[in-house]
Amino acid sequence: MIKKYKKRKKYSRKYSKHSISTVRTIKRKIYKALYISILIFLFILFKLVKKNNLECIIFEELDKIKPFTQSFTLDNIKEDFEYLVNKYKYLIKRENNIKDDCPIWMMWYQGIRQAPPLVLACIQSVIKNREKHPVIIISKYNIEKYIKLPSYIIEKFHNKTFSITHFSDIVRLALLFKYGGYWIDSTYFVNTPLTKVKTSFHTLQLKECFTNKHPFVKCIWSINFMAVTKNSFIATYGYHAILFYWKKYNSLIDYFFFDYIIHIAYYNVPEFKKMFEQIPIVSCNIFSLIKKLNSEYNPSEICLFNKVGKKRRKGLIINATTNYDYIIENNKFDLNNTNNYILNI
Numbered sequence: 595m596i597k598k599y600k601k602r603k604k605y606s607r608k609y610s611k612h613s614i615s616t617v618r619t620i621k622r623k624i625y626k627a628l629y630i631s632i633l634i635f636l637f638i639l640f641k642l643v644k645k646n647n648l649e650c651i652i653f654e655e656l657d658k659i660k661p662f663t664q665s666f667t668l669d670n671i672k673e674d675f676e677y678l679v680n681k682y683k684y685l686i687k688r689e690n691n692i693k694d695d696c697p698i699w700m701m702w703y704q705g706i707r708q709a710p711p712l713v714l715a716c717i718q719s720v721i722k723n724r725e726k727h728p729v730i731i732i733s734k735y736n737i738e739k740y741i742k743l744p745s746y747i748i749e750k751f752h753n754k755t756f757s758i759t760h761f762s763d764i765v766r767l768a769l770l771f772k773y774g775g776y777w778i779d780s781t782y783f784v785n786t787p788l789t790k791v792k793t794s795f796h797t798l799q800l801k802e803c804f805t806n807k808h809p810f811v812k813c814i815w816s817i818n819f820m821a822v823t824k825n826s827f828i829a830t831y832g833y834h835a836i837l838f839y840w841k842k843y844n845s846l847i848d849y850f851f852f853d854y855i856i857h858i859a860y861y862n863v864p865e866f867k868k869m870f871e872q873i874p875i876v877s878c879n880i881f882s883l884i885k886k887l888n889s890e891y892n893p894s895e896i897c898l899f900n901k902v903g904k905k906r907r908k909g910l911i912i913n914a915t916t917n918y919d920y921i922i923e924n925n926k927f928d929l930n931n932t933n934n935y936i937l938n939i
Contacts, residue, residue, distance in 0.1 A: 671838075679858055682831040683862075685825065686865045689823050689826055691792055692793065692821050696727060696821070697775035698777075699766065702731065702732075703761070710904050712904060712922070714925075714926075717731065721927075722784075729936065737765065747764060756846050763852045770832075782901060783921055785897065785898050797873060798815075798880070801875055803880075805850070811850050828859055835855050836851075890915070891919065
């Protein structure tokens with residue numbers, strides 16, 4: 595019995611060594627396959643970036659990954675959003691033209707002292723071209739001075755249910771609903787005076803944009819640059835729609851959720867759709883400058899309105915003035931000169 599036991603034990607050890615060797619071989623093959631897959635992915639990513647169409651492809655792929663969940667949720671809320679559209683569409687008949695001294699709302703949540711140089715230059719460009727409009731800069735330090743959001747919105751934001759980016763969507767709708775005025779993202783470089791608008795709704799209609807293949811984002815409007823009157827139809831309906839959604843759901847179904855809100859209004863209210871006929875189309879590509887910040891300065895590359903992002907990209911030109919240099923040098927933000935803007939911190 596003892597000998598047999600020893601033999602079995604010896605056989606067991608030999609079998610165990612063989613198994614470990616096999617497992618290690620399999621692991622090596624898996625790691626090698628993963629390594630090659632990562633290299634291929636990085637190569638494809640590099641090619642896409644080089645072709646300057648990465649953003650569009652990413653959003654297309656995201657739509658393919660979650661078609662059932664997205665479709666189900668959007669279909670569910672469509673009926674509720676259409677109900678809100680019908681509830682508030684009467685407000686269109688009461689709207690007046692946007693006032694030439696209405697506020698311009700901008701936001702850098704972390705506080706203006708934490709903003710990158712390019713963001714400060716963008717804010718200064720708006721201040722330079724504001725005409726009679728007061729510029730009000732919102733941050734986490736002064737947001738409660740202007741609006742009071744529901745507790746469930748604040749709780750979900752602090753719990754990271756949604757990002758700062760989407761939180762800014764909620765903030766802009768709340769501000770535009772309560773006060774009216776312009777909302778301009780703090781990453782817009784404005785190169786022309788904000789002339790008087792003869793409508794109750796204004797936005798940037800673009801000739802070209804990277805989201806034109808998205809199901810409901812067709813370059814017809816720009817949620818990052820829009821103006822409305824106080825208690826307007828789109829701001830009232832939009833604000834209540836976004837509150838309704840976050841009271842019922844706990845995840846953001848689409849990055850362009852705010853666009854979906856406008857999409858429902860655009861195709862359900864003829865009077866709102868007709869407003870877009872009076873808005874001029876921006877002929878140049880407002881996104882092109884972000885790829886040319888490090889190119890040698892060329893005035894023709896800077897549009898009237900430019901979405902430039904937050905930071906300067908790598909690949910600097912030596913001994914030459916770049917578009918980035920021009921923007922920074924000619925738009926220096928003075929934190930102490932509060933005559934041109936309202937900070938309230």
